[in-house]
Amino acid sequence: MSLQAALRVVLALGMVAIGFAHFANPEPFVRIVPGFLPAPLALVYLSGVFEVLLGVAILPARTRRLAGFGLVALYIAVFPANIYMAVNQIQLSPGGTFPVWAMWARLPLQLVLIAWALWAAQIIGRPSVIGRPGVTGRKTDDESRSRSSASSRAETR
Numbered sequence: 001m002s003l004q005a006a007l008r009v010v011l012a013l014g015m016v017a018i019g020f021a022h023f024a025n026p027e028p029f030v031r032i033v034p035g036f037l038p039a040p041l042a043l044v045y046l047s048g049v050f051e052v053l054l055g056v057a058i059l060p061a062r063t064r065r066l067a068g069f070g071l072v073a074l075y076i077a078v079f080p081a082n083i084y085m086a087v088n089q090i091q092l093s094p095g096g097t098f099p100v101w102a103m104w105a106r107l108p109l110q111l112v113l114i115a116w117a118l119w120a121a122q123i124i125g126r127p128s129v130i131g132r133p134g135v136t137g138r139k140t141d142d143e144s145r146s147r148s149s150a151s152s153r154a155e156t157r
Helices: 003-024 027-031 040-057 061-087 100-105 109-120 141-155
Strands: none
Touching: 003 040, 003 061, 003 109, 027 040, 040 061, 061 100, 061 109
C-alpha cells in the first residue's frame, strides 16, 4: 500500500469517527456553533452526516475526487465554528482545559486538512496526465530503457 493510500485510509477513518461522534455526543459540537447560525443541533447532525459520507466516499476511486472536493467544502463550512471557539475561548466540555493558544493554533490546521483531502483524493500531487483512468503519466523502467536505447541508436547514425 502506498503512503498516499495509507493516509487516505487514515483520513477516512478519522472523518467517519468524528462524524459518528457528532451523533454520540453532540453537545461539544453544539457549543462551538456560532450564535448567528440557526438550529445548532441540526447543523451538528448535518455536518456529522457529511463527515461520515465523505470519509467513506474518499476510499473508492470512483467517488474519490468528488469526496475530496466535498471535504474541502466541509472544512470551509465548519471553519466559522473553529474561529468562534478561539475568539470566545469555548471549551468543548464544561471545566475543560484546552489551552487558548491551541484553539488559535488549530485554525491553520484547516489548511492542512484541506491539502490532505486534496492530496488523498488525488486532486493535487497527481501525475501530469489527469482524468484518464489507468494512465499515470510515468514511464515504466522498460519504457525508459527502450527510449534510451532508441535514442542511443539514433545518435550513432
